Amino acid sequence: MVFPKGDEVEICSKEEGFLGSYFEATVVLPLNDNTLYKVQYNNLVEEEDQTWPLVEIVSADEVRPVPPRTVGEATRFFSILKVLMLSTMMVGGLGILLRNKD
Secondary structure, eight states: OOOOTTOEEEEEOOSTTTTTOEEEEEEEEEETTTTEEEEEEEEEEOSSOTTSEEEEEEEGGGEEEOOOOOOTHHHHHHHHHHHHHHHHHHHHHHHHHHHHHO
């Protein structure tokens, strides 16, 4: 998959302690026939000067597109489903507590 300059992407960390974690970034520049990318992270900063966003060069196998954002009906459906699941878990938990008091 090829990502042009300005594309919003996610970078998979291969660093110990963060292995498999994904961080949102923007492609600054594709390099070496799109086998490398210079990216700027959205939420990570430079270690030396924490006022600057972290910019680094990553290999293409660490880059993936940002998942699509859900809006509208899908978001509302999953929000309602989440509330129902949490409510059911709480009611079930209360029932168990009440039975143990008898």
